[in-house]
Amino acid sequence: MLGPLEALIPFGIPCRSRNFSDVHTPATLVRGGTSKCWLFQQVHVPADRGALEKLLVAAYGSADPVELDGVGGATPTTSKAAVVSASPASGVDVDYLFAQVGIGTGSVEWTSNCGNCATGVALYAVAKGLVPITGDRTRVVMRNTNTGAVLEGLVDTTGGVVHDFGEQTVPGTRAGGVAVGLTFRGPAGRTTGALLPTGLPAQDLRVGGADPVRVTMVDAGAPVVLVDAASAGHTGSEPLDAMGALVPWLRSVRHACAPELGLAVPGAEPGDAVPKVGLVGPPVAYTSTLGDRVTADAYDVSVRMLSMNAPHPAIGLTSAVAVAAAALAEGSVVARAARSPRDGRLRIGTPAGVVAVACEDVRDGVPGRVTVQRAARLLADARIYVPDHAAAPGSRRAA
Amino acid sequence: MLGPLEALIPFGIPCRSRNFSDVHTPATLVRGGTSKCWLFQQVHVPADRGALEKLLVAAYGSADPVELDGVGGATPTTSKAAVVSASPASGVDVDYLFAQVGIGTGSVEWTSNCGNCATGVALYAVAKGLVPITGDRTRVVMRNTNTGAVLEGLVDTTGGVVHDFGEQTVPGTRAGGVAVGLTFRGPAGRTTGALLPTGLPAQDLRVGGADPVRVTMVDAGAPVVLVDAASAGHTGSEPLDAMGALVPWLRSVRHACAPELGLAVPGAEPGDAVPKVGLVGPPVAYTSTLGDRVTADAYDVSVRMLSMNAPHPAIGLTSAVAVAAAALAEGSVVARAARSPRDGRLRIGTPAGVVAVACEDVRDGVPGRVTVQRAARLLADARIYVPDHAAAPGSRRAA
Structure with missing residues (x-):
């Protein structure tokens, strides 16, 4: 045994x-x-x-x-x-x-x-x-x-x-x-055929019964809807919890814009991935989610994005490309909110901190190359x- | 530039x-x-x-x-x-x-x-x-x-x-x-000096105004309070969510036992780590948290432990040692609930599945060595x- x-x-x-x-x-x-x-x-x-x-x-x-x-x-x-x-x-x-x-x-x-x-x-x-x-x-x-x-x-x-x-x-x-x-490389118009799919750098959009808000629809990296935060009574530098409260409204904005980008038929809910949507505002001092104080001088434009219908903790790389490309378009909500002059390098303030993006080979307002500063180890x-x-x-x- | x-x-x-x-x-x-x-x-x-x-x-x-x-x-x-x-x-x-x-x-x-x-x-x-x-x-x-x-x-x-x-x-x-x-090696009595710190294999304990419950206090691997589930109207094979509902009661049981183990003065709350506490019952067929059907023949005794005042998803190794050592004591709640004969090898049914424990070098009912079956890669x-x-x-x- x-x-x-x-x-x-x-x-x-x-x-x-x-x-x-x-x-x-x-x-x-x-x-x-x-x-x-x-x-x-x-x-x-x-x-x-x-x-x-x-x-x-x-x-x-x-x-x-x-x-x-x-x-x-x-x-x-x-x-x-x-x-x-x-x-x-x-x-x-x-x-x-x-x-x-x-x-x-x-x-x-x-x-x-x-x-x-x-x-x-x-x-x-x-x-x-x-x-x-x-x-x-x-x-x-x-x-x-x-x-x-x-x-x-x-x-x-x-x-x-x-x-x-x-x-x-x-x-x-x-x-x-x-x-x-x-x-x-050549990130503009990959989805819709044009950097500015509606042909306009910005336009007023009425969502539901509310006053119109000003938006820029841009296709670079990904199709993205950028909302002028001020036109909707916001700042674009909201903390993440405040962004959480804005999700239903921002979803209705992207819902309204998706057909203009050819990403949904009118009235139908677009897929969760694109278009991406976010708020844009001028730089203001804020505290990052890491607890760091970020001064208004440290960056050029505030952006608060949604990702898959939830507040993004920072910003997706393709959204960063879209924001930088939109900054090149006179009259876009980014160009109006961002610090000037813009020499092709845009520092984006996100909830988690600042990310720098550079546009190069710009012809007729369209960037041939967009570079995001990253790090690896x-x-x-x-x-x-x-x-x-x-x-x-x-x-x-x-x- | x-x-x-x-x-x-x-x-x-x-x-x-x-x-x-x-x-x-x-x-x-x-x-x-x-x-x-x-x-x-x-x-x-x-x-x-x-x-x-x-x-x-x-x-x-x-x-x-x-x-x-x-x-x-x-x-x-x-x-x-x-x-x-x-x-x-x-x-x-x-x-x-x-x-x-x-x-x-x-x-x-x-x-x-x-x-x-x-x-x-x-x-x-x-x-x-x-x-x-x-x-x-x-x-x-x-x-x-x-x-x-x-x-x-x-x-x-x-x-x-x-x-x-x-x-x-x-x-x-x-x-x-x-x-x-x-x-x-020699896991018995390390904390209290004896395998059975109260000198008894089991005893009745009155907690609050309720009917008495039968418990075994054992010190092997760690000091552990094992409750005869049947004496309290339970089975010892409860699913984890049902165990969650029993946490306050089991805490009061360990609270009552801690002074007898020298681990707290009467009336004071013992520390979260020891004594450990759990329910013991006979083997019955159940479904593990992995979704596997476990037959009553596949193991010898049901145990449901708390760990740090929350239901343990399986069983801690030191608790497994205590259960196996308690099984050696005639009249303990483990010996009464477990399938017999017990040849020194006890298969413990836990929410996550069965773990086997073997006692060796047993002298005067005290195991000199207790081995738990594990795996590594x-x-x-x-x-x-x-x-x-x-x-x-x-x-x-x-x-």
Whole structure:
């Protein structure tokens, strides 16, 4: 008869024999802005999308709501991955496939992009030698293979070397990182065909029975509805809880504008993602959600956005692009609220702090390139022990 | 004049020059039971406690409530660390110093131990060659240097090799791992001096004006008050939400018992941690919080514990030790409720599933060793990029 310990530990459970490289997958954890993302090199993971998804689900412990049995962070901003490779496309340095690894779903969402992760990819590409350093700044041209979008990352390589650490911050965290300028190429009119889809820099809009409010509809990075806060009795520098109270009204504004952007038929509710909507006002002193006092001199324009019908804690990168592009249009609600002169560089005050955006190659008021100041940092180089992901889901459950 | 991009990326921020090994700290992420823990070897981190704390805070991003800028998991069960070394103590293989890395505090709590992490340390010690493999089972004697407690881990090394993966589960997760039996040596009477501090295997207790309930007070692993559920009109197999409703009553029971355990003066509220308190009942079929149907044959006794005055999702390891030790005492509420015969191995039904506990070296009803069946898995071997932790807090904030 077995003693209690022998009975406790089952004897002879078959062990798995797999190649070392199949089990120990190299990956690097990066922080890009306010996201954490594991980066894999294509040569280390399957090219087949289904097999790759199984690998990521197994590596992250994605079947579990707390991603206990893996390297996932169990929040949407810390359960991201990207697969990086040298690009076969002319003029592109690296391709990256972005993966939003599901939390508790055991699946991966493949249709989106992530600007934060792109800044991490840019730093990684330089740090891992995929792109040669070119002096104090190194440009990395990246193609997001999920969407086809081409982005540029301008990585601070001061002194001609890669830096492990840096002092650049982004709104939403005090953590410093290596400065990475993230450039959106030709962002105007991608959805609607024009920077100003209605042909007007601003227009008055009557929502419900209320007095008209002044709005700018702009398509750059994403289609965005920007409301002149003052025209509606607001400031554009509202704290997040005050923004929460304004959600129903701002939803009705975007609802009213969506048909003019071709994003919904009149009367129908537009999808949650676009158009994005927010309030714009002049710079005033305020306290950020990190507790920092921000003076009116420290930035050029106040913006308070919604994201998926809730107040955004800072501002999405594509919304920042839209705000900066709108600032170029004389008479837009941004141009009227923002500090002048505007030399192509706009500092946007968000609830979490200030983010700087630069427009370049401006022709007929349309920016050819829009760059958002971001930061990234490598957090860890690792070999991940990936459970046997070829097995059927649930096969690792105890017998 | 600077162009917008030059203005955007500040030029000439000083880069830090440090030794490679100072920046890239080797560490291994393990899952022990339902916790994730980074393990460091003592040779790679400072021996000085203050310097070590700064390193961990920097590596985890602990100053930030979401541990964005580091490898911390931003929950109490995923923001743990341990430093492992060969032990100078006779009969001990490895010492480990446990660190509960604060989330948003920028500090480390050094006074506790973690049984889950201990199982990870045991597997790690074998996998990293700190302890030689001894056939199909390898015993690792560990000293927790926070508390001085000595524990043993019996690691499944079937075939005389370390396994990266395994099928053993613990309540609270479906994830399989390598079986590790975690043994508490001489756990009885550590707090009160006796396994049965009142000298009785069970006694009737009147709480408030209600009818008396039958309780067993036991000191093994921790001082624990176990209530015969049936004597109070309950089952001991209550779902978690029903347990929530019983919290005030169970608090009053532990309040009444604490003075008899020497843990509070009569009338005073005992501390939240001990004595622990829970309901005990016979095995019945139930559905676990993972959604699994558990038959009455699959376990021996139902237990529903509180932890820090809230329903425990499973059972704490020290409470499991107490329940198993109490089962040895004829007439205890556990012995009366549990399936017989009891051969020293007790399967405890918890809300999250079944955990097996074995008592050995029993003399005069007192177990010399109590082993809880656990599982562990190595998740990743890494080199962590640790920001300059010698710098003062906040120095990495942007100028």
